[in-house]
Amino acid sequence: QVHLVESGGGSVQAGGSLRLSCAASGDRHAGYCLAWFRQAPGKEREGIAIFDVNGSTGYADSVKGRFTISRGDAKNSVYLDMNSLTPQDTAMYYCAAEDAPCGVKTRCRGGVCQRIPPPEDAMDAWGQGTLVTVSS
Secondary structure: OOEEEEEOOEEEEOOOOEEEEEEEEOOOOOOEEEEEEEEOOOOOOEEEEEEOOOOOEEEOOOOOOOEEEEEOOOOOEEEEEEOOOOHHHOEEEEEEEEEOOOOOEEEEEOOEEEEEOOOHHHOOEEOOOEEEEEEO
16 A cells, blocks of 8 residues: 655745655555646646656646656655746646656657656545645
């Protein structure tokens, strides 16, 4: 059983930055792929970033170029660096884990295929969430 702990949420003004952290504790030898999802008030939860055990990453269009997911300092941990935040980024942010090896979901446009975050039902465990509020 994997347990996830998120930290780093808070309030920031538009244009600002925040860093979220997620640490997974579990005994799976192959490790875990870690992803960030978010749910804004009145909206469905969406996957925004994935970090695979092999180091590959994927992003949703809504955050590409502004958010960066990276390996954390501890094993089975990741950071989500969020820059150029807008009020539309206000949401509860959830870290989720998928037992490795992980499925790979891609989107192809104009002959170029890029990895995108997995669907919710691919994830095996969820954190409790951390709130991010961006004011205008």
